[in-house]
Amino acid sequence: MVNGINLALQFLDSFAFIVLAAAGLAIIFGIMGVINLAHGEFILIGAYTATLAVTQLGLPLVVAMLVGGLVTGLFGIVTERVIISGAWPNYISQRTLGRDVIEPLYDRLADSMVATFGLSLILTQGARIRFGNSIDQIATPFGAISYGAFSYSTYRIVLAGVSIGLLLATYYLFTRTDFGMRARATIQDKETAQAMGVNTDRMYMLTFGFGSALAGLTGALFAPVISMQPTLGDQFLVEAFVAVVVGGPSVVLGTALSGGVLGAILATFSNLYGTFIGRIALLVAALIALRFLPDGITGFIEQLRQRRQESD
Amino acid sequence: MSDTETESDIDSLGPNVRQTAAELATGDRTDTLLQTDGLVKQFGGFTATDDVDFSVSEGELRCLIGPNGAGKSTLLNLITGTYEASDGSIYYNGHDITNLDPHERVSRGISMKFQVPSVYGDLSVRENVRLPVQQFADGEERRRLVAEAIEAAGLTGYEDVAAGQLSHGQQQQLEIGMAAALEPDLLLLDEPVAGLDVAEREAIAERIRRLNEEQGIAFVVIEHDTDFVASIAEEVTVLHNGEVFREGPIGEIESDSEVQRIYLGGES
Numbered sequence: 138m139v140n141g142i143n144l145a146l147q148f149l150d151s152f153a154f155i156v157l158a159a160a161g162l163a164i165i166f167g168i169m170g171v172i173n174l175a176h177g178e179f180i181l182i183g184a185y186t187a188t189l190a191v192t193q194l195g196l197p198l199v200v201a202m203l204v205g206g207l208v209t210g211l212f213g214i215v216t217e218r219v220i221i222s223g224a225w226p227n228y229i230s231q232r233t234l235g236r237d238v239i240e241p242l243y244d245r246l247a248d249s250m251v252a253t254f255g256l257s258l259i260l261t262q263g264a265r266i267r268f269g270n271s272i273d274q275i276a277t278p279f280g281a282i283s284y285g286a287f288s289y290s291t292y293r294i295v296l297a298g299v300s301i302g303l304l305l306a307t308y309y310l311f312t313r314t315d316f317g318m319r320a321r322a323t324i325q326d327k328e329t330a331q332a333m334g335v336n337t338d339r340m341y342m343l344t345f346g347f348g349s350a351l352a353g354l355t356g357a358l359f360a361p362v363i364s365m366q367p368t369l370g371d372q373f374l375v376e377a378f379v380a381v382v383v384g385g386p387s388v389v390l391g392t393a394l395s396g397g398v399l400g401a402i403l404a405t406f407s408n409l410y411g412t413f414i415g416r417i418a419l420l421v422a423a424l425i426a427l428r429f430l431p432d433g434i435t436g437f438i439e440q441l442r443q444r445r446q447e448s449d
Numbered sequence: 450m451s452d453t454e455t456e457s458d459i460d461s462l463g464p465n466v467r468q469t470a471a472e473l474a475t476g477d478r479t480d481t482l483l484q485t486d487g488l489v490k491q492f493g494g495f496t497a498t499d500d501v502d503f504s505v506s507e508g509e510l511r512c513l514i515g516p517n518g519a520g521k522s523t524l525l526n527l528i529t530g531t532y533e534a535s536d537g538s539i540y541y542n543g544h545d546i547t548n549l550d551p552h553e554r555v556s557r558g559i560s561m562k563f564q565v566p567s568v569y570g571d572l573s574v575r576e577n578v579r580l581p582v583q584q585f586a587d588g589e590e591r592r593r594l595v596a597e598a599i600e601a602a603g604l605t606g607y608e609d610v611a612a613g614q615l616s617h618g619q620q621q622q623l624e625i626g627m628a629a630a631l632e633p634d635l636l637l638l639d640e641p642v643a644g645l646d647v648a649e650r651e652a653i654a655e656r657i658r659r660l661n662e663e664q665g666i667a668f669v670v671i672e673h674d675t676d677f678v679a680s681i682a683e684e685v686t687v688l689h690n691g692e693v694f695r696e697g698p699i700g701e702i703e704s705d706s707e708v709q710r711i712y713l714g715g716e717s
Contacts, residue, residue: 315583322569322580328531329567331551332560334584334631338550446614 144408146289149297151407152400156300157359158373159380159392160307161352166381167388168324168344170244171221174253176352176377177370178260183209183353184360184369185264191275198278198361205357206350213349217342220252224338243341257370264367277361296358300396303351308389310347320344375416379423385433394434398422480507481543482635482667483528483559488537490523490691497523499691500537505635510661510668512678512699515688516711521671522564524688525637528669529561530554541635556584560633564640564671566620568627570613574604577612577623581630594630602626603652618649622656629660636660638670642677654680675703 162176173179187205190196196204218225223239230238242249279291311317322330323340330337355373363369380399384391402422407415430437483505490498498520505511513521526532528539530551538547546554560581569577578598579591586594599608602622607615612623621641628636638657642650658681660666672678678685678699685702687695689711695702702708 318576318580318583321572325569325571326567329563329569330580331531332529332555332563332567333581333627334552334555335580336550336552 140287140408142284143287143289144404146294147408148400148404150293151403152396153293153297153300154359154373155376155380155400155403156304156392156396157296157351157355158377159384159396160300160303161348161350161355162377163348163381163384163388163392164307164351165345165348167386167391168320168348169221169341170246171242171249171345172246172253173348174250175216175257175260176253177372177374178257178264179209179213179349179352179370180356180359180373181260181264181367181370182212183356184363184365185268185272185356186353187357187360188272188275188365192273198275201275202354202357202360205360206354209353209356210346210350212353214342214346216256216349217345220256221249221345222338222341224342261367261370268367270366272365274365275361290362292361299358303354304389304393307351311389316343376419379419383423383426383430383433385430385435385437386439387435390438391433391435398434481505482507482509482541483669484540485524485528486538486540488524488527488539489535490520490527490532491535496691498527498688501688501691501693503686503693505667505669507634508661508665508667509684510657510682511670512682512685513669513671513688514673514675514678514685514702515694519688520691521688522639523691525561525639525669525671528554528637529559531561555631555633558632558634559637560628560631560635561637562621562624562628562639562641564643566617566624568612568615568620568623570611572612573609574599574612574615574623575608577627578602578630581627584631598626598630601629601656618645618652621645621649621653625653625656629664629666632664633666635667635669638668640671640673642672642674650674650677651680657681675699679703 158180161179162173165171165173165176183205185205186208187198187201190201190204191198194201220242222241222243223237226239227237230236242252277290277292279295281288281290282294283289309317311320319330319335319340322333322335323337327337330340356370363372376399380392380395383399384395399419399422403415403419406418426433432440481504483503485501485503488498488501488503489496501520501524503524513524515521523532527534530546530549530553534547538545540546541554541557541559544557546557549557569580572580575595578595582591582594582598599605602619602625604615604619604623604626607619612620615623625638625641628638641657642653645653654677657668657670661668668681670678670681683698685695685697685699686693687702687708694711695705695708697705
């Protein structure tokens with residue numbers, strides 16, 4: 138029998154997992170047209186950094202998690218400058234060869250996938266070589282809440298709150314700040330944004346850094362509840378890509394809605410038939426969504442809005 | 450600007466601008482705002498602009514005409530930095546800006562309105578205008594400049610309307626307003642009245658004249674309609690096959706038989 142409280146908690150858990158897994162990927166894909174196949178490894182960097190900051194440096198957990206996000210964000214900026222935009226190699230090649238050697242990977246989906254897949258292999262193996270097959274995990278904070286015969290990790294509920302907080306903060310950043318205005322202008326029309334004085338190159342760099350920091354923060358937040366091994370990013374990747382595809386073009390709303398819909402499906406089927414069937418249900422839901430809503434949920438909403446405007 | 454910067458700039462300038470910079474150094478200021486020196490742009494094997502020497506004075510209102518494919522839009526995109534020059538140099542206020550990024554050229558005072566209306570359809574009129582204004586103004590000043598720009602564009606009352614919902618003429622006005630909101634010294638307009646009716650054309654012409662007279666903004670306007678050109682500009686540059694073909698007062702240009710042959714008469 139389905140336990141209502143269990144189901145609600147499982148929904149919150151699935152929602153938080155999907156939203157946190159997808160947020161960084163959605164921003165980088167939605168704004169820059171770059172599919173970052175190293176997204177799982179960015180999560181790995183955040184998780185390892187936070188864990189090592191606690192176990193090796195003795196930092197408080199919250200500080201260690203913020204450090205995890207920050208380090209991953211900085212790594213993302215370096216990745217963007219070296220691989221995605223090629224700005225740093227081109228700076229050197231312009232002065233030695235007199236020409237650029239790297240064409241930026243913005244809006245080059247297949248090329249960006251190949252480049253970042255290579256990066257993901259390097260990062261996974263690099264982590265394995267440097268830290269071995271696993272590192273010591275940090276303890277799950279906050280204990281558990283009990284109700285009847287059941288108990289549930291309080292930290293998992295905190296994660297749900299954090300995921301909602303991050304969505305709201307990201308929404309605020311992209312809709313209410315000067316940075317967000319420049320980012321939206323850059324997404325819609327790069328040339329016009331440049332003509333309006335926006336440094337689009339810098340916007341891409343900061344956006345990639347922000348998306349990377351979110352991925353790192355996700356890893357840091359989940360560090361206490363997942364096994365610390367070099368392939369830990371893989372378990373986030375499926376949910377992240379499914380959420381981005383189902384969510385559609387609107388980064389924040391799409392991630393929130395797909396987190397809600399897919400989270401409900403994942404929670405319900407996992408609760409009824411176990412985790413394995415839950416993940417199959419998630420993928421089937423993604424297939425159905427792609428068949429009937431090829432532009433995702435927010436693409437469908439946008440079509441409805443345009444139709445209504447045309448009929449007015 | 451430092452002395453070192455001035456000297457290095459003078460050293461790297463072409464003959465026309467060398468004179469300008471030397472005059473600047475002696476305090477005998479000339480009014481050359483923009484100068485291109487042997488500007489070339491090639492797309493593969495196609496040469497879009499070929500050895501173009503083109504200059505604009507401070508506060509000047511100059512039109513750029515020529516048949517399709519003459520290189521007019523390419524020249525403006527080279528000046529803004531949207532395109533990278535294959536060869537040659539661009540000087541602005543005596544500085545070599547050839548290798549500057551587009552946003553750096555904007556911060557030096559060059560602004561542009563593109564041929565295809567490029568307002569942000571999903572953003573409101575206020576947000577569209579806020580984008581350029583927020584580059585240099587904050588708080589109360591920002592609000593004031595945004596309100597002024599919206600009023601100047603004749604869009605008061607439309608502040609919260611998505612720009613994509615405006616008429617074509619309103620979008621053209623909004624886009625000129627966005628470019629002017631950057632408070633440039635040089636404003637480049639690529640076919641600002643294409644697709645507009647007579648009244649809308651006159652409104653745009655009036656706007657250009659006002660910005661030129663009241664704020665001293667220099668203009669380079671690409672336009673095919675010679676009546677419109679005559680209504681706003683005294684000096685005209687004719688481009689043909691990527692080269693400067695003629696320059697002079699609109700009256701002379703209109704009566705030039707060679708110009709009529711390549712442009713007004715039929716060859717295109």
